[in-house]
Amino acid sequence: MPKKVIVRQSSAHLPPETRRTNFEEVVCGYSEAEALTEAGRCLQCKTPVCITGCPVKINIKQFINFISKKDYKGAYKTITEANLFPSICGRVCPQERQCEASCVLGKKQEPVAIGLLERFVGDRAQQNDWHETHPVEPIDKKAAIIGSGPAGLACAYDLAKAGVTVVVFEALHRPGGVLIYGIPEFRLPKEVVFKEIENLRGLGVTIETNRVIGKIHTIEELMTRLSFDVVFIGAGAGYPKNPGIKGDSLNGVMSANEFLTRVTLMHGADFPKYGTPVGIGKNIAVIGCGNTAIDSARTAMRLGPDNVYIVYRRTLEESPARKEEIRHAREEGVRFIWQTVPVELLPDDEGWVKGMDCIQRKVDETGLHIDSKFFLYADTVIYALGTMANPIISRTTPELKIDKTGYIETSEDNLMTSIPGIFAGGDITRSTGTFTTVIHAMSTGRRAAKGMLEYLKAGQ
């Protein structure tokens, strides 16, 4: 008799017709029974290749083994040796390209749902307050962290655990960076982020909001007047790209950053109860097909439009977005227009966008390009074409070496910049390679923290 195959446990999801009308979390996560069944699928390989697929090398085999033994605290401890925020990463990591892509089980059947298991452990930890609280022996060193996004939070955590006095400077009125202003509530509930930030405060970390470093304090001032010993720059790549086509400045055209900030950070969906309007129309075209584009399209869908389109110059297979998110977007009614670029946005009589001239380019089996031109009605166009380096810090720190495109240069081994004692990571650097994910940013924050601690030690 063939051995009974246990299929990959799927988590409960909110049904598309309900979730399209609200911002509640779409993926409900595992129950304990589901988590145990799923953990049971893990082969506990002698050489676990899943770990090599993880950017921060979580001991996946071990934490899943702990789940099987119902030792969830053990599982949490295992994960947090490598990744401090399992509740966040379990939700937003592109596991199908990382750990789950390498899972041996995935060759013949579905890989183990490592992401959902990670989230299960992280959520248990949040519910039971398992985070690190033990008082730390202070070491009389001060670190300034610029930016409270994934890179900054991870860096702050490691430094605080080593006894460094940590002050995090955040430009916005609320800490969390992209986790707060960018990733929508239905994919990452803000409560999850708040809890992690509270835990960080519990470790003695101070977070100063409304502080745009480079403006209120220069980097030099941090090191002199404000007597910080080390600085970490994790300011993010906040500067939106636009395609530079005719009509870019029309009303109704905005960046994904603006759109998501208006909705996610400023609660624009609750206007006028909240003061910030979103200002979108009924036919929304999102240009681009990365995760930010999908987030924008799905957010737009929840604001009650007639149509939401994703217009992408390449094909589905080439999209850098998580496949699960594309599926969710489809289920929610987002329509995808592949291999298409807008060439001009056209205005109505009052300066609002009314649609775009597009070119769709398909290649036939002989390699011949077949272009077709069409007009897409859209009264809102959202550009989600990626970001460039934000120039605020580099403009006010002339000694800081940046590359041609404005990213801060760092040394490969410890992420120190051209200025001794100043380190950098996350999307304001190229240290994450081509990956601009939360987990990669966190991993650079931790690498920098290690470099900073060594630097502090060497200076004593």
Add this chain to the structure above:
Amino acid sequence: MFEIVRIENFSPSTFLWEVRAPEIAHAARPGQFVIVRCDEKAERIPLTIADFDVVSGTVTVVIQAAGKSTFDMKAYKALDQISDVAGPLGEPSEIENFGTVVLVGGGLGVAPVFPILRALKLKGCRTISIIGFRSKSLVFWEGRFREYSDETIIVTDDGTYGEKGLVTQPLKQIITEREINRVIAIGPLVMMKAAAEVTRPAGVRTIVSVNPIMVDGTGMCGSCRVSLGGEVKFACIDGPDMDGHLVNFDELLIRQKRFSKYEKKSLELYEKKCQKK
């Protein structure tokens, strides 16, 4: 939290807030702005800094109650607290001894001209101020302007105070008659556009301070984009000061209306609520 230490009403709809923010006051330079968010539900509103004082640790902003958010601001009293003040933001104005500078302020724009005037005067510039208001009852800071200006010209739309007319009239006269090295004009978009047109034929460098709709104020969202000589700039990090001869004012005037539908709706609801009370 930030404390409003002083409120001064200029008219039924315009008022001044002096807010305690020592670190911002310490870092602020003329021409920069702050973003204010009054409470958990409020918008982030960019306001150009009208004054700053390192000794008292305060920054001053001037506000016109025009929409729901700014009407809400009018309800605050001295010693009340507001949630957030972020700044200073934007690039400071260029302050040098340029020679003779004409400073033009219109309406509420008069306020942010003041720190620039003071700094230029202290650098040794000869300063001529032209400040315009709709009517006599709206005039403010005349004394402060006279203190730092070699000449002060006041105009009102209705002629109830100073000369009758628009700021562009004396500006045109001065530009034609004298050697002027620089003009700084701050006020409503139409006024700045008109001032730039007056100085364009003479080729006098003219700096305007644009204040488009913003969200974060740090270059992240691009809401405040301005076409400057055909290039895209962000007012929050490349401005707010910009070359008035290169700014595409017509585009800005349209972009200013991006949310007018919502602002109107919000204001109507607000007024209804006020009537009920």
